[in-house]
Amino acid sequence: xxxxxxxxxxxxxxxxxxxxxxxxxxxxxxxxxxxxxxxxxxxxxxxxxxxxxxxxxxxxxxxxxxxxxxxxxxxxxxxxxxxxxxxxxxxxxxxxxxxxxxxxxxxxxxxxxxxxxxxxxxxxxxxxxxxxxxxxxxxxxxxxxxxxxxxxxxxxxxx
Amino acid sequence: xxxxxxxxxxxxxxxxxxxxxxxxxxxxxxxxxxxxxxxxxxxxxxxxxxxxxxxxxxxxxxxxxxxxxxxxxxxxxxxxxxxxxxxxxxxxxxxxxxxxxxxxxxxxxxxxxxxxxxxxxxxxxxxxxxxxxxxxxxxxxxxxxxxxxxxxxxxxxxxxxxxxxxxxxxxxxxxxxxxxxxxxxxxxxxxxxxxxxxxxxxxxxxxxxxxxxxxxxxxxxxxxxxxxxxxxxxxxxxxxxxxxxxxxxxxxxxxxxxxxxxxxxxxxxxxxxxxxxxxxxxxxxxxxxxxxxxxxxxxxxxxxxxxxxxxxxxxxxxxxxxxxxxxxxxxxxxxxxxxxxxxxxxxxxxxxxxxxxxxxxxxxxxxxxxxxxxxxxxxxxxxxxxxxxxxxxxxxxxxxxxxxxxxxxxxxxxxxxxxxxxxxxxxxxxxxxxxxxxxxxxxxxxxxxxxxxxxxxxxxxxxxxxxxxxxxxxxxxxxxxxxxxxxxxxxxxxxxxxxxxxxxxxxxxxxxxxxxxxxxxxxxxxxxxxxxxxxxxxxxxxxxxxxxxxxxxxxxxxxxxx
Numbered sequence: 171x172x173x174x175x176x177x178x179x180x181x182x183x184x185x186x187x188x189x190x191x192x193x194x195x196x197x198x199x200x201x202x203x204x205x206x207x208x209x210x211x212x213x214x215x216x217x218x219x220x221x222x223x224x225x226x227x228x229x230x231x232x233x234x235x236x237x238x239x240x241x242x243x244x245x246x247x248x249x250x251x252x253x254x255x256x257x258x259x260x261x262x263x264x265x266x267x268x269x270x271x272x273x274x275x276x277x278x279x280x281x282x283x284x285x286x287x288x289x290x291x292x293x294x295x296x297x298x299x300x301x302x303x304x305x306x307x308x309x310x311x312x313x314x315x316x317x318x319x320x321x322x323x324x325x326x327x328x329x
Numbered sequence: 330x331x332x333x334x335x336x337x338x339x340x341x342x343x344x345x346x347x348x349x350x351x352x353x354x355x356x357x358x359x360x361x362x363x364x365x366x367x368x369x370x371x372x373x374x375x376x377x378x379x380x381x382x383x384x385x386x387x388x389x390x391x392x393x394x395x396x397x398x399x400x401x402x403x404x405x406x407x408x409x410x411x412x413x414x415x416x417x418x419x420x421x422x423x424x425x426x427x428x429x430x431x432x433x434x435x436x437x438x439x440x441x442x443x444x445x446x447x448x449x450x451x452x453x454x455x456x457x458x459x460x461x462x463x464x465x466x467x468x469x470x471x472x473x474x475x476x477x478x479x480x481x482x483x484x485x486x487x488x489x490x491x492x493x494x495x496x497x498x499x500x501x502x503x504x505x506x507x508x509x510x511x512x513x514x515x516x517x518x519x520x521x522x523x524x525x526x527x528x529x530x531x532x533x534x535x536x537x538x539x540x541x542x543x544x545x546x547x548x549x550x551x552x553x554x555x556x557x558x559x560x561x562x563x564x565x566x567x568x569x570x571x572x573x574x575x576x577x578x579x580x581x582x583x584x585x586x587x588x589x590x591x592x593x594x595x596x597x598x599x600x601x602x603x604x605x606x607x608x609x610x611x612x613x614x615x616x617x618x619x620x621x622x623x624x625x626x627x628x629x630x631x632x633x634x635x636x637x638x639x640x641x642x643x644x645x646x647x648x649x650x651x652x653x654x655x656x657x658x659x660x661x662x663x664x665x666x667x668x669x670x671x672x673x674x675x676x677x678x679x680x681x682x683x684x685x686x687x688x689x690x691x692x693x694x695x696x697x698x699x700x701x702x703x704x705x706x707x708x709x710x711x712x713x714x715x716x717x718x719x720x721x722x723x724x725x726x727x728x729x730x731x732x733x734x735x736x737x738x739x740x741x742x743x744x745x746x747x748x749x750x751x752x753x754x755x756x757x758x759x760x761x762x763x764x765x766x767x768x769x770x771x772x773x774x775x776x777x778x779x780x781x782x783x784x785x786x787x788x789x790x791x792x793x794x795x796x797x798x799x800x801x802x803x804x805x806x807x808x809x810x811x812x813x814x815x816x817x818x819x820x821x822x823x824x825x826x827x828x829x830x831x832x833x834x835x836x837x838x839x840x841x842x843x844x845x846x847x848x849x850x851x852x853x854x855x856x857x858x859x860x861x862x863x864x865x866x867x868x869x870x871x872x873x874x875x876x877x878x879x880x881x882x883x884x885x886x887x888x889x890x891x
Contacts, residue, residue: 180514184463188455195456225642232639238460238480241514 172201173227174253174323177216177234178241181207185239189216192237198222198230202320213241217322246323253323257301258283259292262312271311278304289314297321336502339467340369343431343498346474346508347375352402354378354393354760355431356386360406361446362433362495369498378760378789381781383410385753387417388779391426392754393761395740396715398551400427400481401757407433407495408446415454416747418488422457423744424572425545427486429477430458436496437465451492459487467497471508479510484517485637486549518636518652525651526661527668529607529632532649534669536605536630538677539565542588542617545572545743546610546635548736552656556609557581559659562666564674566681568596570611571728571743575736578712585681589617590879591725594688595681597877597885600626602680609634610655613644614744619885622646634658690876690890697846699723699798699873703730706768706796709853713738714766715758719751719775722804725875727770738765749778752795756782759791766857768794773826774803783836786862794856795864797829800871808874812889813881833864843867 179185186205193200201219208215220230227245234243246253259280263271275282275292278300284291294304298321305316337345343366347355354376359367370377380386383405390401401421405414411432421428434440435447451461460480462473477489533539547556553576560567560583567577568588577584586593588600600606606629611617618625622644633640633647634655641650651658692700703726710716712734718724718741733739740758742750755769776797786793803821810818830840839859841852843866856863877888 184451187452191455229639229643232641235516236637236639238512238515 171221171223171247173220173222173245173247174251174321175216175218175220175231175234176244176246176323177218178208179214179216180239180241181212181214182239185214188237188239189234192233193220193230196229196233198226204320204322217320219321246325250326251323252326253297253321254295255298255301255321256319257294257304258317259294259305259308259313260289260315261292261308262289262314264288267311271308274304274307278307280304336504338365338369338498339470339500339503340366340498341372342467342470342503342505343474343493344369344373344375346471347402348373349471349508350400350474350478355402355404356380356389356393356757357404357431358383358386358406358410360410360433362407362435363404363498365495365499366404366433366493378756378785380753380756381784382779383413384416384749385756385779385782385785387414387428387430388420388750388753389757389760389785390428391417391421391750392717392740392757394421394426394428394757395754396737396758397761398737399761400429400478402429402431404431405433406446407435407450408448410446411448411450412453415457416745418454418490419457420742420745420747420750421488422459424742425486425549426488427481428488429474429481430488430490432490432492433498434463434492434494437494438496440494451490454490457488458490461490461492463492464494464497467500467503468506470497471505472510475508476510476512479512480515518638522651522653525649526658526665528649529651529662530665530669532605532630532632533563533565533607533666534672536672537674538603539563539605539607539672539674540585540599540603540629541565541567541607541609542570542600542611543567543573543576543609544570544611546655547573547576548610550610550636550654550656552610552659553577553736555656555659555663559663562663563671564678565607565672566599566678568592568600570614570617571741573611573736574728574741575733575739578734579732585685587728589614589885590619591729591875591877592617592885593729594877594888594890595685597879597888598684599681601628601884601886603629605630605632607632607634608647609659611635612640617885618644619879619881619883621882621884624884688890695846697843697849697867697869699726699869700730701846702796702798702849702867702869703727703770705849706770706853707732709850709857710766710768710794714768715740715762717741717751717754717758717767717769719769719771720746720748721772721775722808722873722875723770723772723775723798726798729875731770748775751775752779752782753785755793755795756785756789756791759793760789766794767792768796770796771798772804773797773799773801773823773829776829777823777826780832783833783838787836787838791862792860793862795833795862796853797864797866798869799826799829799866800869800873801826802871804871804873805875807871808878811874812878829864829866839863841865
């Protein structure tokens with residue numbers, strides 16, 4: 171099962187390699203990893219999506235917590251969270267397909283951010299199933315290139 | 330005017346910070362980028378012990394740490410100096426030994442340019458250090474040194490590396506920053522969980538076949554006295570790991586000896602048959618479980634007490650988990666015990682005694698055998714002598730037969746199993762505790778991996794006694810080729826062996842040769858009478874095997890006993 175871990179780490183050179191190295195060394199698989207500075211410039215926030223059963227996830231959490239550069243680890247899986255991913259997708263278009271492609275982009279509330287003679291680039295934000303669904307829908311027209319950021323997530327505020 | 334205000338050299342700031350941490354000795358080996366540090370060392374009260382190879386200095390620092398409980402400090406230059414430390418760092422990491430490893434590095438401006446004697450030692454050692462620092466500004470040294478020692482010795486101890494670029498050491502007129510630690514991300518687990526303590530006491534009281542399985546965590550926590558009280562009070566039998574040797578002496582009535590691959594028959598049967606396994610400061614290593622956690626102690630409820638949450642349920646499914654310091658948790662359990670009835674273990678002890686009676690391995694006392702040497706050595710040297718060992722058959726014979734009574738008197742490479750550890754570890758131990766007797770138990774294979782350190786022994790006049798079990802082969806490999814590879818012996822003969830007595834004498838060390846059983850006692854007695862270092866070269870047969878032995882992939886009850 172996929173778990174989303176929110177990991178607060180020191181914002182220093184070498185931190186990413188410590189975290190990534192841990193995953194390689196212990197044989198855990200990273201599905202996606204995003205990292206950026208937080209509101210506190212001394213800290214970075216990593217959102218790591220990792221696959222594994224409960225016992226493996228427990229190990230991953232404990233191993234991460236052990237790193238001196240890791241301040242906290244929380245498993246957002248099963249919690250009430252807002253999660254988003256950004257994707258940039260280049261799609262082939264011709265005079266025949268152009269309007270259908272644009273319609274699809276519209277349905278998914280994407281934005282066209284670049285336009286060439288034979289292709290357009292779409293910016294799409296959403297949770298992972300939405301992006302997957304868009305990729306699936308657009309594929310028949312000719313998917314030329316796809317870049318995804320990986321998931322970022324934050325806990326919902328209490329009601 | 331104070332030093333701080335006028336500013337001092339980077340290397341001096343480092344040495345002052347080490348002194349503040351109570352460092353009295355550094356085991357090291359100089360080199361180009363360390364020149365500023367070795368220069369400053371001339372004006373420092375810290376003693377420096379010069380090894381003959383960087384691997385020797387890190388093992389010596391490790392031995393120093395094991396016999397004192399203090400943080401060991403070693404130093405190597407950049408490039409090859411640093412890479413030669415790697416095996417020793419891995420050894421300390423696997424056995425959770427607190428070390429601060431100092432490495433030289435090329436100047437900050439040259440890092441990354443493949444300059445002379447440059448390696449990325451932080452990158453190389455990342456998986457085998459608890460933490461590491463590259464010092465870029467000498468003003469950070471007081472804080473970094475303080476943090477490094479704190480991280481090394483607290484929680485589950487381990488090696489911490491500080492990489493020191495030459496310009497950082499050489500910079501003059503430095504006014505250091507404060508040494509206040511900034512370790513928001515570092516967590517130490519020490520608080521026991523009270524609800525669970527009661528649960529342990531209750532489960533123990535209901536148990537009929539309990540076993541306590543003690544490991545290195547008991548030694549780290551200094552919990553051997555509490556363990557003994559616990560054993561005395563509850564009559565629970567105790568097995569130990571290799572790392573836990575001495576935490577309950579072999580002659581204690583509750584001791585069943587070592588468990589695992591070369592453990593005693595009784596200890597292995599007991600763990601297999603018990604209904605409650607209290608695992609304290611252990612990690613269910615594959616040398617204990619035969620690599621099969623799911624088939625280990627299957628009839629038992631397992632209670633796991635360890636300071637490292639990562640170890641809990643890593644290998645074996647456990648019913649009660651307590652994250653905390655072994656001494657503290659055992660003490661709390663002891664306090665909770667009076668509220669519950671003592672477990673009725675009469676039948677269990679009858680069973681254990683019966684197993685012991687039927688399965689104690691007898692050896693021929695008239696032949697020159699390793700067990701006979703170990704027992705004779707134990708009688709003469711005594712249980713309070715510091716023992717270091719190398720790795721191989723002799724290590725297991727020492728573990729099985731040497732009557733250690735204090736776990737801080739025993740240093741052996743357990744997790745990494747690194748040959749060549751014993752001699753430098755004996756050096757570290759003797760430097761740490763100059764008044765105590767130190768004996769190295771080694772084999773002819775291991776000994777030659779660190780034989781150059783005889784120079785360090787000679788230079789420092791260290792009265793280490795070296796008991797060399799010499800069978801002319803790589804005995805443990807031979808034993809496994811005999812048992813599991815149809816006696817197809819491959820690359821085990823050490824035909825080029827030197828005359829070890831002559832080698833010792835060439836270093837100015839007394840050498841004694843032993844070839845017959847009647848010479849053993851006299852030679853060992855003579856070695857201990859002699860005030861200086863002595864090497865006793867004891868010829869044993871290559872046909873001697875370490876027994877019992879659990880073959881790889883077999884349950885721990887399926888032992889080869891003859």
